[in-house]
Amino acid sequence: GQNIDQPTEMTATEGAIVQINCTYQTSGFNGLFWYQQHAGEAPTFLSYNVLDGLEEKGRFSSFLSRSKGYSYLLLKELQMKDSASYLCAVIIVSGNTGKLIFGQGTTLQVKP
């Protein structure tokens, strides 16, 4: 079956760096998204990786290793407003069909 694993909760300190991991066991992998979701709000797009390596976008970076079924989201210079859930989502393609499967999300709490 298809499975995506993320830690449920993480805590970090303002100004620090935090890495949120996502591992997946899927067939037909065709890309991975990271979304940010503040409590009670809609998910918003952070990044998309389809090739191995690191994609940097300001304070946020996302890494993918397809051979290891592994991705991480790196948040630098943490700010209080980064307290949110971070959702990993994997694109799975099989024949002519595909779907986007979300992990459970990681709730990050940033403390002063």
Place this chain on the structure above:
Amino acid sequence: EAQVTQNPRYLITVTGKKLTVTCSQNMNHEYMSWYRQDPGLGLRQIYYSMNVEVTDKGDVPEGYKVSRKEKRNFPLILESPSPNQTSLYFCASSKRGKLTDTQYFGPGTRLTVL
């Protein structure tokens, strides 16, 4: 402002009373989708639509209906709601319907079925 809107934002209802949650987008997107989000289960897709008059089941379609008569609107219908449909619902849209497209989510509808 480009956005996805949903109404109502909050709804408390009783078992068996038909309800509709509306979703509208003003970005001329072809693809629209409904998700439900439950603690510990993440976002799960209910139905999606690749374009007008084209809809298909997602992972958890039981107990739901949808229609896509116009490009901008994609209502979610619960003909006979049950307590296990208590959840947070999100509508989303994307430009072309390719899975690699970024999805834009509405603000969510928190539904409680008593």
